[in-house]
Amino acid sequence: MSDAVSTQATRSKGLKQAFQRFPFLPALVILIVLLVLNGYFQPRSVSLIGLTGLTKTYLALMLLAVAQTYVVYAGDIDLSVGAIVSLVNVVIVVLMEKWGGSGLSVVAAMLVGLAAGLVCGLINGFVVAALRLQAIVATFATSIFFTGAALWVLPVAGTPAPAAFWRTYGARFFDIPFVFYAVVVLALLLYALARLRLTTQLLAVGDDAQGAYQSGLPVTLIRMKGYALCGVFAALAAFCITGDTASGDPLVGGKMTLYSVAAVVLGGSALSGGYGTVVGSVFGALIIGLINSLVYFVGTPSEWQNLVQGLAILIALMAGILVGRRAQ
Amino acid sequence: MNAAAAFIRQPLSIAIALIVALLFLGEQLSPGFASPQQILRLLIVAALLGIVAAGQNLVILGGREGIDLSVGGVVSLSAIVAGNMMNGLDSGIPLAILACVATGAFFGLINGLGVTLLRIPPLVMTLGMLGVLQGLLVVIRNGIPSGRAAPGLSEFVTQPFLFGLPGIIWLWIAIGVFMAFLLGRTVFGHRIYAIGSNEQAAYMAGVPVKRVRVMLFVLSGVFAAIAGMCLLGYSGSSFANVGEQYMLPSIIAVVFGGTSLAGGKGGYTGTMAGAVMLVVLQSILTTVNIDESGRQMIFGATLLVLMLFYGRGRAMRA
Numbered sequence: 336m337s338d339a340v341s342t343q344a345t346r347s348k349g350l351k352q353a354f355q356r357f358p359f360l361p362a363l364v365i366l367i368v369l370l371v372l373n374g375y376f377q378p379r380s381v382s383l384i385g386l387t388g389l390t391k392t393y394l395a396l397m398l399l400a401v402a403q404t405y406v407v408y409a410g411d412i413d414l415s416v417g418a419i420v421s422l423v424n425v426v427i428v429v430l431m432e433k434w435g436g437s438g439l440s441v442v443a444a445m446l447v448g449l450a451a452g453l454v455c456g457l458i459n460g461f462v463v464a465a466l467r468l469q470a471i472v473a474t475f476a477t478s479i480f481f482t483g484a485a486l487w488v489l490p491v492a493g494t495p496a497p498a499a500f501w502r503t504y505g506a507r508f509f510d511i512p513f514v515f516y517a518v519v520v521l522a523l524l525l526y527a528l529a530r531l532r533l534t535t536q537l538l539a540v541g542d543d544a545q546g547a548y549q550s551g552l553p554v555t556l557i558r559m560k561g562y563a564l565c566g567v568f569a570a571l572a573a574f575c576i577t578g579d580t581a582s583g584d585p586l587v588g589g590k591m592t593l594y595s596v597a598a599v600v601l602g603g604s605a606l607s608g609g610y611g612t613v614v615g616s617v618f619g620a621l622i623i624g625l626i627n628s629l630v631y632f633v634g635t636p637s638e639w640q641n642l643v644q645g646l647a648i649l650i651a652l653m654a655g656i657l658v659g660r661r662a663q
Numbered sequence: 664m665n666a667a668a669a670f671i672r673q674p675l676s677i678a679i680a681l682i683v684a685l686l687f688l689g690e691q692l693s694p695g696f697a698s699p700q701q702i703l704r705l706l707i708v709a710a711l712l713g714i715v716a717a718g719q720n721l722v723i724l725g726g727r728e729g730i731d732l733s734v735g736g737v738v739s740l741s742a743i744v745a746g747n748m749m750n751g752l753d754s755g756i757p758l759a760i761l762a763c764v765a766t767g768a769f770f771g772l773i774n775g776l777g778v779t780l781l782r783i784p785p786l787v788m789t790l791g792m793l794g795v796l797q798g799l800l801v802v803i804r805n806g807i808p809s810g811r812a813a814p815g816l817s818e819f820v821t822q823p824f825l826f827g828l829p830g831i832i833w834l835w836i837a838i839g840v841f842m843a844f845l846l847g848r849t850v851f852g853h854r855i856y857a858i859g860s861n862e863q864a865a866y867m868a869g870v871p872v873k874r875v876r877v878m879l880f881v882l883s884g885v886f887a888a889i890a891g892m893c894l895l896g897y898s899g900s901s902f903a904n905v906g907e908q909y910m911l912p913s914i915i916a917v918v919f920g921g922t923s924l925a926g927g928k929g930g931y932t933g934t935m936a937g938a939v940m941l942v943v944l945q946s947i948l949t950t951v952n953i954d955e956s957g958r959q960m961i962f963g964a965t966l967l968v969l970m971l972f973y974g975r976g977r978a979m980r981a
Contacts, residue, residue, distance in 0.1 A: 483959025642798030649791030
């Protein structure tokens with residue numbers, strides 16, 4: 336009798352420790368359940384082709400959720416990520432067209448795009464960390480500025496991206512779709528970044544900014560680096576959007592901002608900072624994608640789809656927070 | 664001398680000074696910008712934003728990272744509900760008011776319960792609610808026509824009513840007085856500041872923290888619903904996501920009014936000035952002859968510069 340109780344106690348304690356060590360576990364469980372449900376209602380959705388399509392469409396959101404996570408680590412938020420995606424999207428499309436659309440020009444345009452994302456991130460970091468404006472309203476203001484810049488680069492949507500670019504994004508190499516290589520590279524990149532001192536520093540600032548400062552950390556600089564990293568990942572997300580839509584649109588990223596925040600929360604990171612993982616955010620983005628496709632596969636009438644998606648995401652957000660809290 | 668300096672440092676004084684400066688600048692850029700009719704038109708637009716910001720202000724004052732991202736969705740939904748209830752007839756107005764207030768209160772109540780009982784952070788709860796509301800709008804729009812404003816409602820929002828001012832301005836003034844009374848003179852108002860500045864202490868002192876916070880979200884929904892109805896009167900008919908434009912500007916109006924996003928500090932009078940300031944600034948940019956991209960870049964940059972005047976975070980000290 337007492338034996339059973341003690342094993343149960345140790346098991347729940349072990350579970351608790353697992354949750355603490357891997358905050359993304361609830362997200363992983365939701366993700367697997369959603370995958371199973373998707374497969375049940377539409378077996379083809381979990382085939383290689385189905386998963387390739389899912390990854391192609393949601394790789395941009397995964398990257399943007401990762402971008403948001405680095406800022407959230409430090410207890411900040413970036414409401415301009417969507418505008419950065421739009422800006423980088425139009426910058427690379429316009430430059431690729433101007434420079435002829437050959438392989439070399441594509442690479443050059445992407446480098447400029449990365450630089451643009453970095454500059455946007457640094458601007459955000461400057462106004463939030465150095466000027467000490469409130470992150471929510473300050474990054475909303477910069478998002479208006481970045482959207483204006485995107486409209487200046489390309490006033491109306493429609494300029495096509497060169498074939499060399501989007502064909503690569505949709506291509507297969509040795510029978511494996513390009514996007515899966517991209518996911519592997521992303522995984523390696525995230526692993527490397529997680530081992531950097533910067534990740535620990537961001538989490539330390541998010542956990543207790545005053546304490547981090549008193550122990551000698553350059554808090555302002557660290558927060559700025561978080562925003563800079565966020566800008567770079569937003570630029571990577573813009574590459575994926577461009578590969579997926581194959582055109583330039585100065586407003587393409589606008590709707591993605593709030594989804595990136597939702598993905599971070601779904602992934603088990605705390606918006607107050609100091610606690611979370613980028614892997615969780617990637618899962619969070621996939622959860623949003625799988626909810627959207629599941630709602631379609633179960634045969635929801637088209638006009639009801641948005642409502643059911645909205646409700647499912649709200650419930651997933653609440654469930655994730657409740658489970659995560661019980662574990663903590 | 665010190666009192667004068669303190670007065671100048673007040674957010675309200677800053678906002679009013681900036682409004683006057685902006686009006687002067689607008690008049691220089693395009694003569695007639697600061698004419699009485701124009702100012703009246705600006706005030707009507709500002710009233711719409713200001714009414715949404717009233718609810719936002721209450722939620723933010725209540726602290727614990729209080730924020731309501733769902734106001735835009737409630738504004739849109741309320742405009743549709745009102746349009747269908749009255750459908751161009753004055754006789755439908757009372758029912759429309761009831762239906763709108765009930766709609767706003769309902770979604771505010773769910774937000775409030777999620778934030779208090781389940782302890783979901785307000786940003787997450789209201790963000791999720793925004794998604795639900797946007798989905799609901801798609802369903803409603805597919806099933807029924809968007810409806811029209813009753814002539815009486817349009818008149819209330821756009822035509823002079825008393826002393827040359829339209830009814831909506833009087834409504835806004837009334838809301839301003841109500842808010843000042845609520846925050847300054849009632850137990851409920853003091854409790855808002857109490858839970859906003861130190862929730863633990865307020866709880867120990869016997870403040871029903873959860874009930875107060877739920878009420879704040881309900882009020883935010885109701886104010887957004889009222890604004891949605893007035894917006895229908897202003898534009899005649901509702902269109903897709905009319906309310907979206909109010910989500911983040913309502914927060915900026917609150918910040919420009921000197922209310923701290925950390926909660927517990929601030930009031931509504933400043934927010935009213937903040938709403939007017941935002942609208943005047945936007946209006947100046949539309950009168951100047953530059954294209955949309957330049958307008959947005961200047962607007963964003965100006966917002967950042969203006970934010971420097973308000974509650975910047977404290978510098979780190981060892």
